[in-house]
Amino acid sequence: xxxxxxxxxxxxxxxxxxxxxxxxxxxxxxxxxxxxxxxxxxxxxxxxxxxxxxxxxxxxxxxxxxxxxxxxxxxxxxxxxxxxxxxxxxxxxxxxxxxxxxxxxxxxxxxxxxxxxxxxxxxxxxxxxxxxxxxxxxxxxxxxxxxxxxxxxxxxxxxxxxxxxxxxxxxxxxxxxxxxxxxxxxxxxxxxxxxxxxxxxxxxxxxxxxxxxxxxxxxxxxxxxxxxxxxxxxxxxxxxxxxxxxxxxxxxxxxxxxxxxxxxxxxxxxxxxxxxxxxxxxxxxxxxxxxxxxxxxxxxxxxxxxxxxxxxxxxxxxxxxxxxx
Numbered sequence: 055x056x057x058x059x060x061x062x063x064x065x066x067x068x069x070x071x072x073x074x075x076x077x078x079x080x081x082x083x084x085x086x087x088x089x090x091x092x093x094x095x096x097x098x099x100x101x102x103x104x105x106x107x108x109x110x111x112x113x114x115x116x117x118x119x120x121x122x123x124x125x126x127x128x129x130x131x132x133x134x135x136x137x138x139x140x141x142x143x144x145x146x147x148x149x150x151x152x153x154x155x156x157x158x159x160x161x162x163x164x165x166x167x168x169x170x171x172x173x174x175x176x177x178x179x180x181x182x183x184x185x186x187x188x189x190x191x192x193x194x195x196x197x198x199x200x201x202x203x204x205x206x207x208x209x210x211x212x213x214x215x216x217x218x219x220x221x222x223x224x225x226x227x228x229x230x231x232x233x234x235x236x237x238x239x240x241x242x243x244x245x246x247x248x249x250x251x252x253x254x255x256x257x258x259x260x261x262x263x264x265x266x267x268x269x270x271x272x273x274x275x276x277x278x279x280x281x282x283x284x285x286x287x288x289x290x291x292x293x294x295x296x297x298x299x300x301x302x303x304x305x306x307x308x309x310x311x312x313x314x315x316x317x318x319x320x321x322x323x324x325x326x327x328x329x330x331x332x333x334x335x336x337x338x339x340x341x342x343x344x345x346x347x348x349x350x351x352x353x354x355x356x357x358x359x360x361x362x363x364x365x366x367x368x369x370x371x372x373x374x375x376x377x378x379x
Contacts, residue, residue: 068187070194071188072102072195074101075101075170075203076097076117076121076130076175078153079096081356082159086158097133098357100199100230103318103357103361106134106325107325108325111367113328115139116139116141116142116143118141120144121146122148123146128146143187152173154170156169164317170203177204178203178206180209183210185217189221189223194218197230198229199232202236208244225254226253228257231245255281259289259290262287286337286341286344294323311353314353318352318356319351322344322350326345326367327343330344343367350366
């Protein structure tokens with residue numbers, strides 16, 4: 055049942071709802087994992103990264119998922135809550151552990167090792183969804199990672215989209231193609247139908263080349279124009295492409311002074327883009343905001359630590375005096 059305006063106001067109802075797997079993260083030192091005496095601890099998850107980004111930009115956002123009832127899960131949940139994200143629908147479970155990933159950067163190459171099989175998040179079921187929570191949002195955001203985790207997670211993602219569409223809630227979908235999780239043909243069979251359900255489809259250009267099995271940009275654009283919604287293509291030649299039925303608009307990147315950690319750039323872009331939409335900006339202007347947020351994320355180590363505050367973004371867009379970062 056869709057909540058009333060009074061209920062949404064009383065509960066500070068999220069403008070954006072998102073969900074998925076968030077994993078504990080251990081980062082190796084300069085010597086790499088094998089030879090490091092200690093490792094830095096953090097966490098990461100495409101959807102929770104977006105949620106934190108939106109909260110820092112001043113928006114009401116809710117994230118939910120399953121985490122283990124263990125020190126890592128409890129720490130993750132506390133930190134996301136501390137960032138101003140509503141986690142009232144998230145849950146800790148004693149039945150499975152929090153997923154874990156290890157990351158190292160050696161000789162300029164980043165390697166990630168995942169320990170997520172039978173994680174708490176992979177047990178998510180459609181029954182874990184709160185239909186009213188989704189129905190009361192202005193946007194639902196999801197990624198292609200969730201349906202790749204397990205059959206029950208796939209059913210949960212599809213049901214969340216069904217609830218959103220039934221209640222007139224626009225859907226933002228980032229395919230986040232992860233071939234370590236499933237074969238390409240299986241991914242295509244799920245991600246391409248989800249793209250048709252999306253009001254905002256946010257793929258990377260390299261992902262589209264795989265999903266559509268072509269390197270021809272014009273053919274890719276033609277396929278995107280068959281979709282009911284609009285597409286925002288990341289990872290172009292120093293630019294992001296906004297594609298609708300009538301045009302392809304190129305939006306230049308904001309150049310980063312230095313790239314410290316490229317992981318999380320796409321999630322930062324998504325947070326900025328959605329924030330732009332919530333501000334009432336035209337989609338192309340929202341893409342510009344997404345480009346800016348993405349460029350700031352990569353200048354700090356970690357998936358979400360470099361996500362900017364709203365005043366930083368406004369300053370860099372020229373609305374206020376410069377803020378040193």
